[in-house]
Amino acid sequence: MIKILVDRAKPTSEDIKKNQNFDLILNKVSASETKKIIPWYFGVVGLASFLLAILTILL
Amino acid sequence: MAVNLLYHQNAFRLEDELRQIEIAKKDPRQFAPLYKKYHEAIFRYIYKRVDEEEAAYDITSSVFVKALASLPRYEFRGVPFSSWLFRIAKSELYQSFRDKKAQRTVSLDSVTIVQFIDELNEDFSEEQRTLLLNSLKLLKEHQLQLIEMRFFEKRSFKEIGEIVGLTENNAKVKTFRALVKLKEIFNKTKA
Numbered sequence: 384m385i386k387i388l389v390d391r392a393k394p395t396s397e398d399i400k401k402n403q404n405f406d407l408i409l410n411k412v413s414a415s416e417t418k419k420i421i422p423w424y425f426g427v428v429g430l431a432s433f434l435l436a437i438l439t440i441l442l
Numbered sequence: 443m444a445v446n447l448l449y450h451q452n453a454f455r456l457e458d459e460l461r462q463i464e465i466a467k468k469d470p471r472q473f474a475p476l477y478k479k480y481h482e483a484i485f486r487y488i489y490k491r492v493d494e495e496e497a498a499y500d501i502t503s504s505v506f507v508k509a510l511a512s513l514p515r516y517e518f519r520g521v522p523f524s525s526w527l528f529r530i531a532k533s534e535l536y537q538s539f540r541d542k543k544a545q546r547t548v549s550l551d552s553v554t555i556v557q558f559i560d561e562l563n564e565d566f567s568e569e570q571r572t573l574l575l576n577s578l579k580l581l582k583e584h585q586l587q588l589i590e591m592r593f594f595e596k597r598s599f600k601e602i603g604e605i606v607g608l609t610e611n612n613a614k615v616k617t618f619r620a621l622v623k624l625k626e627i628f629n630k631t632k633a
Binding site: 385389390391393394396399402403404409413415416 | 579
């Protein structure tokens, strides 16, 4: 259901500026980049370790 | 009609902005000036469409996270950077409605209501005002979106087209159709 608000209070430019947080944006982006890298990295490392273990058993 | 200065920039400013984008692609920290420049416009766009201020700040933040993460893929194809940001804002907004993190809201002021009733060729009265507000609720989302941007936010058809992914002409035609639909609902409710 759509809500209609008439003559709602508008935050001032100063209020909006106070809520700017560029560091938070940077941190969130780098955290999501790390999340993308970790499974790939551990996937490759994990697979290599697994193959090495198999190879050690076989030899 | 008021001119949106952030949208209608001169060639020099647009070129300067593109240079800033290229720098930010190599070093995300250099995105800060663009963030500061557009934060308020994006926040106000979102704030008008959600019922809670806190939710508007959260969605604004996720818009810039998405924009910064997608910046390496941004290419200038005639659409200003601001329109690219508004497209992300639109998509984040609808995601928050689907996730029930915010409620779809239309924010209007009394002056806009009077002007819009005049646009519908009607005389203003309290009854007409109530009728209009009820009619807006019965529009389909894509129609409401066009009415909102054109008549309540005074955006140009070119900018509307760039935000919703239509040509300028198509945006004009669809906005006109949305207005006809609204008049139809308005008159039906009146009868």
